[in-house]
Amino acid sequence: MANKELQEAYKDFSVDLDKVDALGRLLEAMEKGDLTEELLEKCPEILEAKKKNDKLKYRKEILEKSVARQTAENAKNGKTQQPAEKKKKQEGDKGKTGGAAPKQAKKYDYVQVEDYGSSILGRLQDLFKTAISQAYPRFDVPLLLAETPNPQFGDYQCNSAMPIAAKLKSTGVNKKPGDVGQEIFAKLPKSIEFIDKITVMPAGFINIFLNQEYIKKQISNLAANGIQLPKIAKRRVLVDFSSPNIAKEMHVGHLRSTIIGDSICRLLEAVGFDVLRINHIGDWGTQFGMLIAHLYDRFPDFETKMPDISDLQAFYKESKKRFDEDEVFKKRAYECVVKLQSHEKDIVKAWTTICDVSKKYNQIVYNQLDIKIKDVGESFYQDKMIDLVKWIKENKPGQLQEDEGRQIMFPSECEVPLTVVKSDGGFTYDTSDLAALKYRIFEEKCDWAIYVVDAGQSLHLETVFAAGRDFGWYDESVKRIEHVAFGLVLGEDRKKFKTRSGETVRLLDLLSEGVKRASEKLKEKGRDQVMTEEELNEARDAVAFGCVKYADLSHTRTQDYVFSFDRMLDDRGNTAVYLLYAYARIRSIVRTSGIQQEQIAEYIRNTPILPLNHQAEMKLSKHLLKLADCVLQVVDSLMLHQMCDYVYQLATLFHDFYNECYVIEKKEGEAPIVHFHRLALCEVTANVISTCFKILGIREVPKM
Numbered sequence: 001m002a003n004k005e006l007q008e009a010y011k012d013f014s015v016d017l018d019k020v021d022a023l024g025r026l027l028e029a030m031e032k033g034d035l036t037e038e039l040l041e042k043c044p045e046i047l048e049a050k051k052k053n054d055k056l057k058y059r060k061e062i063l064e065k066s067v068a069r070q071t072a073e074n075a076k077n078g079k080t081q082q083p084a085e086k087k088k089k090q091e092g093d094k095g096k097t098g099g100a101a102p103k104q105a106k107k108y109d110y111v112q113v114e115d116y117g118s119s120i121l122g123r124l125q126d127l128f129k130t131a132i133s134q135a136y137p138r139f140d141v142p143l144l145l146a147e148t149p150n151p152q153f154g155d156y157q158c159n160s161a162m163p164i165a166a167k168l169k170s171t172g173v174n175k176k177p178g179d180v181g182q183e184i185f186a187k188l189p190k191s192i193e194f195i196d197k198i199t200v201m202p203a204g205f206i207n208i209f210l211n212q213e214y215i216k217k218q219i220s221n222l223a224a225n226g227i228q229l230p231k232i233a234k235r236r237v238l239v240d241f242s243s244p245n246i247a248k249e250m251h252v253g254h255l256r257s258t259i260i261g262d263s264i265c266r267l268l269e270a271v272g273f274d275v276l277r278i279n280h281i282g283d284w285g286t287q288f289g290m291l292i293a294h295l296y297d298r299f300p301d302f303e304t305k306m307p308d309i310s311d312l313q314a315f316y317k318e319s320k321k322r323f324d325e326d327e328v329f330k331k332r333a334y335e336c337v338v339k340l341q342s343h344e345k346d347i348v349k350a351w352t353t354i355c356d357v358s359k360k361y362n363q364i365v366y367n368q369l370d371i372k373i374k375d376v377g378e379s380f381y382q383d384k385m386i387d388l389v390k391w392i393k394e395n396k397p398g399q400l401q402e403d404e405g406r407q408i409m410f411p412s413e414c415e416v417p418l419t420v421v422k423s424d425g426g427f428t429y430d431t432s433d434l435a436a437l438k439y440r441i442f443e444e445k446c447d448w449a450i451y452v453v454d455a456g457q458s459l460h461l462e463t464v465f466a467a468g469r470d471f472g473w474y475d476e477s478v479k480r481i482e483h484v485a486f487g488l489v490l491g492e493d494r495k496k497f498k499t500r501s502g503e504t505v506r507l508l509d510l511l512s513e514g515v516k517r518a519s520e521k522l523k524e525k526g527r528d529q530v531m532t533e534e535e536l537n538e539a540r541d542a543v544a545f546g547c548v549k550y551a552d553l554s555h556t557r558t559q560d561y562v563f564s565f566d567r568m569l570d571d572r573g574n575t576a577v578y579l580l581y582a583y584a585r586i587r588s589i590v591r592t593s594g595i596q597q598e599q600i601a602e603y604i605r606n607t608p609i610l611p612l613n614h615q616a617e618m619k620l621s622k623h624l625l626k627l628a629d630c631v632l633q634v635v636d637s638l639m640l641h642q643m644c645d646y647v648y649q650l651a652t653l654f655h656d657f658y659n660e661c662y663v664i665e666k667k668e669g670e671a672p673i674v675h676f677h678r679l680a681l682c683e684v685t686a687n688v689i690s691t692c693f694k695i696l697g698i699r700e701v702p703k704m
Ligand SMILES: NC(=[NH2+])NCCC[C@H](N)C(=O)O
Pocket: 091, 240, 243, 244, 245, 280, 281, 282, 433, 436, 451, 453
């Protein structure tokens, strides 16, 4: 052999030898459990598998945490959770109250379902409630019905027999839970179209196995007719959210209120409610005196030229400083308040100018986050507060008490009073909220009012609601007036979210940072190589704003949450980025299949029962049908993380299905086989995700 050939052969041989060596070491390392980066690099398949495994582990962890959280919540309070009682938060001269709050009103069956849509759980609940009340008419026990953790025991499980047996025992009747279970079972209709079989365990568990043909039919129905959400008796709902204060920067607390409130509106609109989106902005109060006086000095030409105040926070601080240090200025500020209250034209113009500057800034944030909201701020209630005080004095004599010149009231069960009139005759935050409540009930005629406000104001709101009940304004069995509380936003140091220098973080800066990071993330993934500039910008914004919203919504609302861009942009976890990718991928499966939409539609029209026979298809299908359950649950609890968990789990189940089942099957030298029913399943999945995105306020993008 020529020398050169020999060298070549040796090279090949030595490469192989290297591989053998690496494999040997790899095997050894695997046995010991210590795989090094260098070894993994030599075996790309293993590296891939390891990456996949890491991702799955990560997802498993998130799902486990979420299950644990859900179980703990359910165990604590049945289905609903009361807002965490937080310490009082004093703010300015607004007199938000402190002390013990009245008992929270008990939630009642407010949501009347007219049509369950695809909800199986809802139907089961109805069936079992009826059966139990027929079998045990004297007992009012809560229905225990849940998904079964182990498929061996069916899909759902009714666990009411045990508490009923215990109740019977306390009345001297000894009956085994198993027998109670049989008696409930006997009262159920003999055949139920969506149930295959029901078994009663000796310990009393009633296991329900769903009929798979029914599920296939339902999925075909969703594919043919689109997603149908449950129908609930129409209500008029007012959602008070966002509600920043003029001249003080809108902060992360208001961001939470904005995101949660908007999503609640979207949800209630989706089930057909009549929703009033109200911004109860803090645009009234004595602080306007100093702001107006300062405006005259700093921007004397404000009447003809919109002042260029880029930093309202600084403007507020400047005027406050002058107010505290300069007696002459202070006097002028007071005069401005008096003139404002008597509607002097120039002063009103100054006030409007300040409000406009502030609203212009807020509007940028709202535009970025796709928020629609109507301003009905505190100033709207000026004359209504005067009327209110008159009304109380005439209709509820004795309710107002004199206290060092102030007029206060103690609603029933409240330890802390509301200040209705200040000693100088002015009104407070309490007064405007009382006037707003009255207006909302009698003028807006709403059936349900939802106040999306931080948990720190729980006491203030509960006291206002208690006053409304004392006044006979509303009956809790007919109207639902509630505080939907949320926790604080924390920085990664777990302290209150602030800039490094300890200032309030400006929302616009925060969102721009999100846009920058989202853009980097997409570049890092090489998306700029495959997308047009327009597509890339669209994806960037969807990621940036979607991730901020989703991070907020996916945390249990009542708890504090840590704001972290790194975490919210992690594409492996329960984040908007992950879901946006999943969504775009599903859409692209159909788009790149080479099959026309019309062909799929025709297939669906002709297939009333999709052949969803693979286990992964069935699992995915069952979860798809649970969208209706999820919506009903969230309408009741207003806990949006439940919907985030739902959609995240849907994306992972889709992932499993896609790994296990070919949608288009390609074999060497043969024409590809198109599994039409799987394409249909992809469509339904994408449509369900899209429905969830709409409710969560996440912009969907077809390409990522
Ligand atoms: N009706 C209400 N009190 N709504 C909430 C208003 C929130 C208030 N402007 C604040 O920033 O603290």
